[in-house]
Amino acid sequence: MGNTQSRNDLLLLAGIAGFTLLAPWLLAPIGAAYPDLLQKFCIFGIFAIGFNILFGLTGYLSFGHAVFIGVGSYVSVWCFKLLTMNIIPAVALSVLMAGLFAAAIGYVSLRRSGIYFSILTLAFAQMSYNLAYSVLTPITNGETGLQVRAIRTNAELSLRDGDVRVIDQALGIQEVGVPITNLFGMKMSGYPGFYFCAVLLIICFYLAQRLTRSNFGVMLKAIKSNQNRLNYTGIHTRPYLIAAFVISGMYAGLAGSLMAVTDPIAGAERMQWTASGEVVLMTILGGVGTLVGPVLGAGLIKFAEQKVSSWNEGILNSFFSFLPESLQHFVVDVVSLFVGEGWHLTLGLMFMVIVIFLPGGLMEGFRRIMARFQKKPDETVAPDGAQQAAE
Amino acid sequence: MDGLFLQILNGLDKGGAYALIALGLTLVFGTLGVVNFAHGALFMLGAFCAVALQRIFATSYQAVSETKKDFLGNPLKEDVPYIQDWFGPDVAAFLMDWSVPMSILLAVPVMALIGVIMERGLIKHFYNRPHADQILVTFGLAIVVQEIIKHYFGANPIPQPAPDIVAGAANVGAWVGLGENVVYPWWRLVYFGFSAAVIFGVFAFLQFTNFGMVVRAGMQDREMVSMLGINIQRRFTIVFGLAAVVAGVAGAMYTPTLPPDYHIGMDFLVLSFVVVVVGGMGSLGGAVLAGFLLGVLQSFASMNEVKSILPGIDQIIVYLIAVIVLLTLPRGLLGRKGVMEE
Numbered sequence: 001m002g003n004t005q006s007r008n009d010l011l012l013l014a015g016i017a018g019f020t021l022l023a024p025w026l027l028a029p030i031g032a033a034y035p036d037l038l039q040k041f042c043i044f045g046i047f048a049i050g051f052n053i054l055f056g057l058t059g060y061l062s063f064g065h066a067v068f069i070g071v072g073s074y075v076s077v078w079c080f081k082l083l084t085m086n087i088i089p090a091v092a093l094s095v096l097m098a099g100l101f102a103a104a105i106g107y108v109s110l111r112r113s114g115i116y117f118s119i120l121t122l123a124f125a126q127m128s129y130n131l132a133y134s135v136l137t138p139i140t141n142g143e144t145g146l147q148v149r150a151i152r153t154n155a156e157l158s159l160r161d162g163d164v165r166v167i168d169q170a171l172g173i174q175e176v177g178v179p180i181t182n183l184f185g186m187k188m189s190g191y192p193g194f195y196f197c198a199v200l201l202i203i204c205f206y207l208a209q210r211l212t213r214s215n216f217g218v219m220l221k222a223i224k225s226n227q228n229r230l231n232y233t234g235i236h237t238r239p240y241l242i243a244a245f246v247i248s249g250m251y252a253g254l255a256g257s258l259m260a261v262t263d264p265i266a267g268a269e270r271m272q273w274t275a276s277g278e279v280v281l282m283t284i285l286g287g288v289g290t291l292v293g294p295v296l297g298a299g300l301i302k303f304a305e306q307k308v309s310s311w312n313e314g315i316l317n318s319f320f321s322f323l324p325e326s327l328q329h330f331v332v333d334v335v336s337l338f339v340g341e342g343w344h345l346t347l348g349l350m351f352m353v354i355v356i357f358l359p360g361g362l363m364e365g366f367r368r369i370m371a372r373f374q375k376k377p378d379e380t381v382a383p384d385g386a387q388q389a390a391e
Numbered sequence: 392m393d394g395l396f397l398q399i400l401n402g403l404d405k406g407g408a409y410a411l412i413a414l415g416l417t418l419v420f421g422t423l424g425v426v427n428f429a430h431g432a433l434f435m436l437g438a439f440c441a442v443a444l445q446r447i448f449a450t451s452y453q454a455v456s457e458t459k460k461d462f463l464g465n466p467l468k469e470d471v472p473y474i475q476d477w478f479g480p481d482v483a484a485f486l487m488d489w490s491v492p493m494s495i496l497l498a499v500p501v502m503a504l505i506g507v508i509m510e511r512g513l514i515k516h517f518y519n520r521p522h523a524d525q526i527l528v529t530f531g532l533a534i535v536v537q538e539i540i541k542h543y544f545g546a547n548p549i550p551q552p553a554p555d556i557v558a559g560a561a562n563v564g565a566w567v568g569l570g571e572n573v574v575y576p577w578w579r580l581v582y583f584g585f586s587a588a589v590i591f592g593v594f595a596f597l598q599f600t601n602f603g604m605v606v607r608a609g610m611q612d613r614e615m616v617s618m619l620g621i622n623i624q625r626r627f628t629i630v631f632g633l634a635a636v637v638a639g640v641a642g643a644m645y646t647p648t649l650p651p652d653y654h655i656g657m658d659f660l661v662l663s664f665v666v667v668v669v670g671g672m673g674s675l676g677g678a679v680l681a682g683f684l685l686g687v688l689q690s691f692a693s694m695n696e697v698k699s700i701l702p703g704i705d706q707i708i709v710y711l712i713a714v715i716v717l718l719t720l721p722r723g724l725l726g727r728k729g730v731m732e733e
Contacts, residue, residue, distance in 0.1 A: 059523070061523045061526070108714065108718065111718055112717055112718075112721070114522060115426055115522050115526070115668075115672075116668065116717055118523075118526065119664055119665065119668050119713065119717070120713075120714060120717055122661065122664075123665060123710035123711075123713045123714055124710070124714070126661060126707075126710050127706075127707040127710045127711065130703075130706035130707055131703050131706060131707060133706075134703050134706050135702045135703030135706075136703070273661065274657075277530060280527065284527060337542060341541075341542075342538060342542060344534055344537075344538045345534070345535055345538035345539065345542070347534065348531045348532070348533075348534030348535035348537075348538060349531070349535055350531075351527065351528075351530070351531030351534065352513075352528055352531035352532060352535065355524055355527045355528040355531060356513075356516065356528060359520075359524060
């Protein structure tokens with residue numbers, strides 16, 4: 001039993017790894033194979049995997065997870081500005097800082113559960129967002145956003161407008177214009193950037209898989225199914241919850257840091273609560289509590305966002321040109337509500353449909369379909385099975 | 392002292408809006424046990440009732456002017472609103488001027504209808520689902536409603552004028568003996584009075600009518616009431632409609648203070664949820680108290696004297712208080728025992 005499970009896990013991991021690394025070729029037919037979008041798939045995949053460790057395993061719905069994305073981005077960009085354009089220190093420090101933030105926020109928020117926990121995390125996220133736009137502007141550069149600049153020539157210039165990059169300077173690395181992030185000299189834009197994110201996604205997936213299967217993961221699931229009973233058996237659940245919160249915060253920090261790696265700018269809008277809502281949606285769409293679900297959800301939403309929001313009336317008209325003209329106008333009018341600028345409408349509807357009809361997300365949908373197919377042969381043997389399948 | 396008094400007024404005005412939204416949220420939660428993230432969208436819909444009414448009044452056709460001519464002596468075309476033809480210029484001008492208060496007449500039936508449809512069509516199916524599911528589905532609904540409004544009314548805020556009679560500022564200082572330099576916009580005073588009246592009305596409705604009595608009994612023990620042969624479900628649906636109406640009129644009347652755009656509801660919703668939680672889930676009095684309290688505290692925090700000591704406090708005060716209250720008073724300020732303590 002244990003053996004088959006670990007073999008299945010290995011197969012799943014191999015499948016994910018293979019798909020991710022071959023994505024530039026596999027996704028080419030649907031027009032998604034350009035590095036910018038592929039990077040987004042990986043980054044939001046990591047974010048959603050991390051969010052799922054908290055929400056999927058423990059059932060605690062955080063509505064402020066985007067704050068760790070923000071922390072990760074800001075820390076990374078400051079690393080680029082102060083230390084070096086090499087991404088290793090930036091990524092490491094971002095994850096560390098996000099973990100510290102998560103520990104602080106989690107320590108307070110996890111005193112309560114249910115909707116109160118959601119409100120507390122939302123409150124912290126809104127506080128961070130508001131502060132980033134107001135008093136923290138020396139650190140966050142307010143609405144303009146924090147950017148990597150050229151090395152400053154005189155010390156009078158504020159650090160926001162001119163960088164120092166101590167390590168790069170000490171190593172004598174020459175810069176021409178505004179520098180690009182790199183991994184020991186390899187430029188982190190385009191496909192190299194995607195592969196860096198992809199490798200991290202695979203590592204993150206592997207870690208999440210191990211974590212889910214471990215004793216710790218089982219404990220988290222136990223918290224979801226009945227926390228009271230755990231408390232009665234004498235188990236103190238809070239340390240487990242805080243650990244889960246910190247881990248998922250670190251995942252989000254990594255995602256934020258990768259956003260800065262692929263595009264070295266950080267803005268507070270990444271922390272807004274709608275961003276937190278987005279990751280909830282990704283996780284729900286894919287399937288809460290499953291391993292693959294969140295990655296699938298993240299990929300689907302980012303893909304749909306990119307595609308659906310780029311369709312305009314011209315494309316629609318040519319698409320529906322097989323219809324009679326009057327009908328074509330009508331159909332185009334109706335459909336154009338949902339595409340282009342109306343993309344969020346589609347998103348909201350998708351969200352509602354999933355929550356109403358398929359609370360387990362797409363993964364549950366697949367499982368149901370699979371179950372249908374597997375039930376079929378039973379029909380002739382056991383009438384009970386046929387009845388169930390018919391329901 | 393003058394500044395302090397002004398800030399209290401500011402807080403009461405803003406607190407009025409918070410209290411009205413929080414009251415509706417609490418009504419829905421207390422009766423149906425549903426956490427409604429689409430309540431902010433109802434506030435926004437109310438605000439757009441005001442916009443829609445003004446658009447209706449302004450609907451016009453082009454006619455050749457009798458008096459105005461361009462520089463060549465040809466008669467100019469001018470826009471004539473239909474209401475001017477139907478009711479004459481005096482009534483038309485009056486209607487245009489009073490379109491925001493008038494919009495309440497539009498908002499009440501529209502919002503009641505929307506509320507009942509929403510409850511029967513969607514919320515009904517979510518009574519026994521986990522709170523997380525309720526939050527998510529209503530959040531999705533809120534996005535949908537927002538986007539529809541954005542599609543028809545655009546993304547920019549649409550200013551709505553208050554009636555001329557309450558334009559300008561009232562010399563509040565003279566009334567309470569604080570000197571001549573305490574002046575305050577009339578409309579905000581009106582809004583405060585309006586919100587107080589609505590809150591009073593809702594409480595009186597629940598306290599002194601038969602219907603309200605049954606609803607209160609249903610909030611205490613729903614099964615018992617339905618065993619007595621009362622269709623409590625239908626009454627709760629009506630309560631949902633009432634909550635929608637309260638949110639709607641709150642939104643409609645707020646338009647002269649803050650020009651509405653499609654996400655105005657979300658901005659208020661997050662704060663209102665904090666208000667509800669601070670007041671205590673399920674406690675109507677708590678929601679109103681916390682609404683005004685947080686409104687006043689927020690405007691105190693935005694005074695320059697306070698900001699110079701604690702920079703940024705005005706941005707976070709509401710959330711900070713929510714965190715403190717939630718950690719020290721598990722039930723909120725006036726929460727009942729046993730209602731959503733965990």
